[in-house]
Amino acid sequence: MTARQVTDDDRRYVFHSWSAQDHISPVPVAGAEGSTFWDYEGNRYLDFSSQLVNSNLGHGHPRLISAIGDQAARLAYAAPSFAVDVRSEAARMIVERAPEGMAKVFFTNGGAEANENAVRMAKLFTGRHKVLSTYRSYHGATTGAISLTGEPRRWPSEPGLPGAVHFFGPYPYRSAFSATSAEEESERALRHLDEVVTLEGPHTVAAIVLETVVGTNGVLVPPPGYLRGVRELCTRHGIQLICDEVMVGFGRVGHWFACQAWDVRPDLITFAKGVNSGYVPLGGVIISAEVAGFFGDRAYPGGLTYSGHPLACAVAVEHMKVLEEERILPRVRALGERLATRLAEIAQRHPSVGEVRGMGLMWAIELVRDRETREPLVPYNAAGQDSEPMTRVAAACREGGVWPFTHFNRLHVAPPLIIEDDELDRGLAVYDAALKIADEYATG
Ligand code: PLP
Numbered sequence: 001m002t003a004r005q006v007t008d009d010d011r012r013y014v015f016h017s018w019s020a021q022d023h024i025s026p027v028p029v030a031g032a033e034g035s036t037f038w039d040y041e042g043n044r045y046l047d048f049s050s051q052l053v054n055s056n057l058g059h060g061h062p063r064l065i066s067a068i069g070d071q072a073a074r075l076a077y078a079a080p081s082f083a084v085d086v087r088s089e090a091a092r093m094i095v096e097r098a099p100e101g102m103a104k105v106f107f108t109n110g111g112a113e114a115n116e117n118a119v120r121m122a123k124l125f126t127g128r129h130k131v132l133s134t135y136r137s138y139h140g141a142t143t144g145a146i147s148l149t150g151e152p153r154r155w156p157s158e159p160g161l162p163g164a165v166h167f168f169g170p171y172p173y174r175s176a177f178s179a180t181s182a183e184e185e186s187e188r189a190l191r192h193l194d195e196v197v198t199l200e201g202p203h204t205v206a207a208i209v210l211e212t213v214v215g216t217n218g219v220l221v222p223p224p225g226y227l228r229g230v231r232e233l234c235t236r237h238g239i240q241l242i243c244d245e246v247m248v249g250f251g252r253v254g255h256w257f258a259c260q261a262w263d264v265r266p267d268l269i270t271f272a273k274g275v276n277s278g279y280v281p282l283g284g285v286i287i288s289a290e291v292a293g294f295f296g297d298r299a300y301p302g303g304l305t306y307s308g309h310p311l312a313c314a315v316a317v318e319h320m321k322v323l324e325e326e327r328i329l330p331r332v333r334a335l336g337e338r339l340a341t342r343l344a345e346i347a348q349r350h351p352s353v354g355e356v357r358g359m360g361l362m363w364a365i366e367l368v369r370d371r372e373t374r375e376p377l378v379p380y381n382a383a384g385q386d387s388e389p390m391t392r393v394a395a396a397c398r399e400g401g402v403w404p405f406t407h408f409n410r411l412h413v414a415p416p417l418i419i420e421d422d423e424l425d426r427g428l429a430v431y432d433a434a435l436k437i438a439d440e441y442a443t444g
Contacts, residue, residue, distance in 0.1 A: 003028045003040030017141075018153070032059035035416045035423055037403070045398065046427050049405030050416050053215060053247050053362070054273035056319075057328075058416040063318050064279050071314035080107075080307040087308040090316045094275075094286060097256040097320070099265040103289040106300075107282065107308035111246035111272035112140025114283040115209065117302055118268040119144055121287065122207035122240035124301075125294050129162070130200055132193075133209040134169035136217040139244055148209050151217055152381045163204075167196045169214065170223050173355045173366065174374065182223035190229040202237035207268075212258035215247035216407050219357055219364035227262045240267040240291070246283065250274035251323055251417055253360035254333035261359075267291060276319045282312035328417050335424065336360040339413060342428050352377060352438035363413040365431070367393075370444025376409035377438055392437045400430035411435075 006028040016024055030040045035058050038044045050056060057064065071086060078084050091105040106121075108114045119131055133139065135150035146153065147160030154160065168176040170189040177188035197205055208230060214220035234241040243266040248258040252274055255261050259269070268291065272283030306312075323329060336359055343356040343363060354368035367377035367390070378387050390406055397404040397411075405412035411431060415424065 003030075006040070034058040034060065035419045044401060045403040046401060046415070046423055046430075047403045048397075048413055048415050048427050048431075049403055050414050051278065052273070053252065053405070053414045054278040056251060056274040056417045057277045057322060058418045061277070061279075061322070063322055064277065064315050067314045067318035068279060068311050071311050075310055077310060080303060080305070084308065084310050084313070086310050086313040086317055090308070090313040090320075093317060093320050094271075094284070098269060098286045099257065099260060101265050101288055102269065102286045104287045104292040105284050106287060106302075107284040107313070108272070108304060109281045109306050109309075109312075110140070110283040111244070111270065112142040112145040113304065114246065114270035114272055114285050115139045115145040115148065115242070115244060116142055118242045118270050118285045119148070119207060119209070120302055121268060121285065121291055121295075121300070122242060125291050126206045126238060126240060128204050128206040130165055130205045131161070131163055131207045131209060132165045132167055132196065132200070132205060134211075134214070135166050136169065136171065136220065137209075137211050137214060137244075138216050139209065139211075140246075163206075165196070165200055167193055169210065169220065170226050171218065171220050172223060173357070183225070186223040186226040186229065189223075189226060190233070193230065194233060197233065197237060197239070202239070205237065205239050207240040207242050208234055209242040209244060211247070212243045212245055213248045213253055213359060213362065215362065218366075218407075218410065219359075219362055219412060221357060221359050222262070227259065227264045231264045231266075234267075242266060242268045242270065244270050246270055246272045247274075248362065250319075251329050251332055251360075252362050252414075254329055254336055255360075256329070258359075276312060276315040279315045280309065280312035281306075282309065282316055323417075326418075332360045332417050335419070338421075338424070339363055339428075342425075343413070346428065346432050346435065349432070350435045350439050351442040351444065352435060358413070361413070361415060361417055361419070365411045365413070365435075367409045367411065367435075367438045368444070369441055371442075372444045375444075377441060378409050380408060382408065389438060389441050393434050396434035396437055397430055400433060402427045402430040404431070404434075 133148040137150040139145040139148040144161050146157045147164040170185045172182050172185040179185035243259050249271040267288045269286040347353040347356050352367050354366045369375045394406045
């Protein structure tokens with residue numbers, strides 16, 4: 001097929017996510033390998049967004065491809081009610097790598113369904129109906145998950161799930177609590193949450209859902225003591241702690257699960273994306289022994305035709321083996337330190353950079369017009385003309401051969417975990433050059 005045919009059929013027949021259908025022009029992707037993909041004209045892009053922060057082992061990984069082929073030849077599909085070797089193996093391997101006390105895995109096709117099911121489990125387990133989640137979060141686009149989401153993508157779907165309540169999580173750079181240090185932010189954010197729980201009625205709250213490290217909505221790494229504090233609050237009130245690790249699980253921030261960086265054990269962990277780099281759709285809920293036991297003698301009222309799809313599970317098994325054998329997690333932690341240094345250098349050169357923050361291979365460069373006032377480079381949820389500065393920065397990245405991840409007034413760095421040192425440096429050099437455009441708007 002030519003680029004023209006692909007684009008023509010796409011424009012004519014494909015209905016795209018989150019878009020006004022007549023206002024988009026999707027790049028026709030012709031192929032991809034490792035951290036790079038290319039179009040039909042031969043333009044190559046170093047993928048600094050890992051597609052949707054899920055191509056963790058990059059494109060075309062031979063072992064993942066073989067895992068699909070071998071499994072397809074052996075058993076492409078069996079209904080979820082059967083015991084299937086790769087499904088059992090994937091579940092066992094996931095539980096073995098999760099925090100102690102986690103016992104079973106319920107498989108889904110992706111992240112939103114994982115969150116839907118985690119919430120269902122929490123509600124049934126506690127006999128309560130409210131679910132608290134943070135502003136500045138994304139949890140998926142199905143009815144429940146979008147209701148939990150704390151950003152503008154929720155608005156058109158309102159009114160949402162009854163009992164969904166939002167609160168402020170920590171965000172030291174733009175503190176909702178006028179905190180002046182990370183410690184103060186942690187303490188005040190916990191006090192705020194405690195008050196929200198009190199005012200909502202603790203006996204009505206089934207779950208608190210958190211992105212362990214907030215991804216798309218800012219790369220917000222929880223300040224010291226915060227996660228532990230939320231864990232304690234949940235335990236005190238019999239509330240289920242659900243950590244949404246759809247974006248950060250399976251190595252993105254240098255740990256199997258981000259909650260392990262703070263030694264916190266949630267009651268339910270949701271995952272998807274990085275579990276198998278999206279070679280075949282897969283997500284799921286990792287369930288504590290208590291919750292799994294609760295459904296020991298009462299039926300769990302939920303299921304999916306493709307729960308634990310053998311092809312997806314076969315890739316997940318191989319994916320975990322590769323992460324381990326190629327020592328990817330320690331490498332991500334080392335690259336995280338390299339990025340911290342490089343991004344700090346870049347920040348110094350550009351008056352438009354307000355803050356850089358992140359962990360492992362997930363970083364945000366927050367752009368401002370004025371470092372003093374911290375006025376964002378573009379307004380919250382900017383569209384059209386208002387978003388022009390960010391549109392220009394992103395275009396400059398693409399012209400430089402790097403596919404960026406942008407959200408509101410931020411440029412994110414989230415390449416595949418297998419990115420080579422020289423590729424990372426090349427991508428950062430392109431970001432560095434593109435930031436000169438943002439500097440044109442900086443007045444502070
Ligand atoms: N949770 C988080 C933190 C996410 O980043 C996403 C997707 O970006 C989801 C949930 C939803 O996952 P999916 O798109 O697979 O339904």
